[in-house]
Amino acid sequence: MTEPSRSDDQRGxxxxxxxxxxxxxxxxxxxxxxxALDELRAAMTPPELxxxxxxxxxxxxxLAACSPExxxxxxxxxxxxxxxxxxxxxxxxxxxxxxxxDSLDLDPSLRTRVVESCLDRRPPRIPVPExxxxxxxxxxxxxxxxxxxxxxxxxxxxxxxxxDGKEPASRRTxxxxxxxxLLAVDGLVALALGxxxxxxxxxxxxxxxxxxxxxxxxxxRFPPTRSVRGPWREQSxxxxxxxxxxxxxxxxxVSYTDFSLPLHDAMTDRAFECWVHAEDIADAVDYPYDxxxxxxxxxxxxxxxxxxxxxxAERRRSGLAAPAExxxxxxxxxEPGRTLRLEIEGSGGGEWLIPLDSPxxxxxxxxxxxxVALEGVEFxxxxxxxxxxxxxxxxxxxxxxxxxxxxxxxxxxxxx
Numbered sequence: 001m002t003e004p005s006r007s008d009d010q011r012g013x014x015x016x017x018x019x020x021x022x023x024x025x026x027x028x029x030x031x032x033x034x035x036a037l038d039e040l041r042a043a044m045t046p047p048e049l050x051x052x053x054x055x056x057x058x059x060x061x062x063l064a065a066c067s068p069e070x071x072x073x074x075x076x077x078x079x080x081x082x083x084x085x086x087x088x089x090x091x092x093x094x095x096x097x098x099x100x101x102d103s104l105d106l107d108p109s110l111r112t113r114v115v116e117s118c119l120d121r122r123p124p125r126i127p128v129p130e131x132x133x134x135x136x137x138x139x140x141x142x143x144x145x146x147x148x149x150x151x152x153x154x155x156x157x158x159x160x161x162x163x164d165g166k167e168p169a170s171r172r173t174x175x176x177x178x179x180x181x182l183l184a185v186d187g188l189v190a191l192a193l194g195x196x197x198x199x200x201x202x203x204x205x206x207x208x209x210x211x212x213x214x215x216x217x218x219x220x221r222f223p224p225t226r227s228v229r230g231p232w233r234e235q236s237x238x239x240x241x242x243x244x245x246x247x248x249x250x251x252x253x254v255s256y257t258d259f260s261l262p263l264h265d266a267m268t269d270r271a272f273e274c275w276v277h278a279e280d281i282a283d284a285v286d287y288p289y290d291x292x293x294x295x296x297x298x299x300x301x302x303x304x305x306x307x308x309x310x311x312x313a314e315r316r317r318s319g320l321a322a323p324a325e326x327x328x329x330x331x332x333x334x335e336p337g338r339t340l341r342l343e344i345e346g347s348g349g350g351e352w353l354i355p356l357d358s359p360x361x362x363x364x365x366x367x368x369x370x371x372v373a374l375e376g377v378e379f380x381x382x383x384x385x386x387x388x389x390x391x392x393x394x395x396x397x398x399x400x401x402x403x404x405x406x407x408x409x410x411x412x413x414x415x416x
Contacts, residue, residue, distance in 0.1 A: 046072035055084055062091035131250055131264035132243045134271035134296035139236040142278040145289065146229055149175070154226045156284040160277075162385035163411035165320060169385075171416060175284060176224035177217065178277050181416075183232040184212040185273070189266050190235055192254040193242045198231055207257035210416040243267065259310075265303055272300045276384040291377050297348030301376060304383045304413055305342055305352040309359035311409040321405040333360035336367050340406050343373040343395075356402055370398030372406060382407065385414030 047069055049057075054077045060066050061074045078085045128136050154176045161170045173181070187198045188209070202215050217224075243249070243263070250264035261269060275292055282289035291297060315321040337357035344350055353363035356370075373395035374382070381387040389407040396403050 046076045049073050049077075051077075051081070054081075055087075058084060058088050058091055062088060062095050126244045128240060128244045129250065129264075131299070132240060132267045134292065134299055135236075135267045135274070136240050137296060138271045138274040138278070138292060139233075139240075142274055142281075143229075143233055143236075145278060145282065145287070146175075146179070149226065149285070151226070153285045155223070156281075158280050158284045160280065160416060162414040162416055163389075165315075165318070165412065168388065169416075173217075174223060175281050176226065176228050178281055179228045179232050180216050180220070180224040181213045182274060182277060183228060183235060184216040185209040186232075186235055186239065186270055187212065188256060189239055189254055189263070189270060192252060192263065192266070193239065193246070195235070195238050195242060198235060207255075209256060213416060239267075268299050268303045271296065272303070272380070272384070275300075276380075276386065279386075291347070291380075294347035297376055297380070298350065300380060301344050301348055301350070302352070304379070304410065305354065307413055308342075308406065308409055309355050309361075311412050312354075312356065312405060313359050315405070315409055315412060321409065322401050333358070334362055336364035337361035338399075338402065339363040339365065339368045340398075340402055341365075341368050341371045342406075343371065344376050344379055345373060346376040348376045354406065356406070368398070370396070370400075370402045370406070372396055372403055379410070382410050383413045385411060387411075 049070075054074055057066055057070055057074050061071060066074060074088075078088055154174065156175050157172060158175055158178050159170050159172050160178070160181070161168060163169070183198050191197050199212055199216055199219075202219050246252075250262060252263040253260045254263055254266035271292075279289050292300070312321060316323060337355055340354040340356055342352045342354055344352075353365065353368075355361040355363045374392060378387060378392065382389065382392050389404070389411050392407055394403075394407065
């Protein structure tokens, strides 16, 4: 066969016809030829719809509920129709008001769910004792709150509050100062466990929580900054690791000078203070902060209820509480005496019978003279000095004097 004739302008410089390339193919479509450009342009051209139809689609378009073809037709129309463009803008703004913006903050329970899921799959080789779980959880929650703080947040003013016998007391500091306070007082537990004292070298006699805090603040050449987070975080991790190894050492005494607590109660006490001060910090930077889980909250309430008879006796010795029943001596150890029923409602709640006449007396339902009901978080805030006894929204029944003394004694559990 002879080659078809071609005009001169179709021939190359060498006089031969140029080679015609084969049709384009698509690897993704099994090497089939790609559609011609005219077909592509036709597919990309929005369908022509009447104006009433396009106007009726504006609501669906604002909600992103149109098909791709309808969306293309509407958007092409909006470029040439001013009235429809105004209507479409108003509809989009209305849709924006109806949709709540998604929070960028992580769910506070996310860490707990992840850890529980991991532990269900592989139990820890050295598990943390149940009595240390609240401290582990509360220090982790506070550390997560501090993670993204800038300089302004670390220097935000915080007022520490407590109830000093007869009246409220307070001390002004900063967010960094609060973490320094936690570091100093947690050091009492660290010392009992044989760990390094963060206040080593600041003086030979730093016994009480308040004394340790004041010494740490005085020793700082400048007000504490974000640098205090590292030592506090390392110490809290060290405490948790150590109690995990000690296992059954929960009754080891931890001295606070004026009193001492078994290690398992001291860990609950430190968890309670960590949560309370985390709320102080969250309030200072205007950030929401949840209460502990019901299980951990119950441990904190139970500790306060068990310390309450001793606090009542101490206030009675100091003349700040009414004496035992007129004409009677303190009840002997183990003998039944006047009893107050403390009912805590909500998550972590329960009932406790509190002996009123002596810490060693046996509480007895038959000798109940008063009944007080409080919500769990409110009770904890009263015990932390964040709520005045007269402002406690308590359900009260029975001996008013006994109830007043009991509420004041709860508040006196607080300290710097």
